[in-house]
Amino acid sequence: MDEKRVQKNLIKGTGIISYIKILYIGVIFIPIVFYHFTISFLNLKNRKIILRISYFISSLFAILTITSSYLIIDIYKGYWGYQPKVATLHTFYLMFYFSLYFRCIYELYIHYKKEKGVQRIRIKYVLLAFIIATLGGLDFIPNYRFYHLRS
Numbered sequence: 001m002d003e004k005r006v007q008k009n010l011i012k013g014t015g016i017i018s019y020i021k022i023l024y025i026g027v028i029f030i031p032i033v034f035y036h037f038t039i040s041f042l043n044l045k046n047r048k049i050i051l052r053i054s055y056f057i058s059s060l061f062a063i064l065t066i067t068s069s070y071l072i073i074d075i076y077k078g079y080w081g082y083q084p085k086v087a088t089l090h091t092f093y094l095m096f097y098f099s100l101y102f103r104c105i106y107e108l109y110i111h112y113k114k115e116k117g118v119q120r121i122r123i124k125y126v127l128l129a130f131i132i133a134t135l136g137g138l139d140f141i142p143n144y145r146f147y148h149l150r151s
Contacts, residue, residue, distance in 0.1 A: 031100035
């Protein structure tokens with residue numbers, strides 16, 4: 001069954017909100033995976049407590065996404081397709097999301113200044129990739145209805 005047919009069948013029923021919530025679990029874990037990569041890449045051994053707490057918080061957000069309406073209330077059809085309509089707790093998720101992202105960029109920048117040679121070049125390219133990836137966070141703006149594109 002192709003994606004369009006699945007989407008049409010879900011729209012006819014009540015399943016699309018569940019489908020969106022399941023997909024959103026992947027979004028929930030993006031910042032913690034970036035953070036985990038950063039501390040592994042930089043070989044930072046003393047960040048395990050922060051890492052465990054962050055995985056725990058991500059897991060709580062994922063559970064709340066599936067089992068409640070505290071993060072995603074409903075969906076709406078935007079210019080590019082269906083988007084989640086977010087609830088109040090989503091603001092706390094965004095703070096968590098961007099705090100981990102900026103923590104990664106900070107750690108990379110500090111180590112970039114200290115390192116020499118090949119490792120410095122590697123950090124520079126990872127830092128550049130993270131900065132570009134941070135622009136993906138702009139996708140959250142429509143969820144807050146700061147603007148609305150009409151189809």
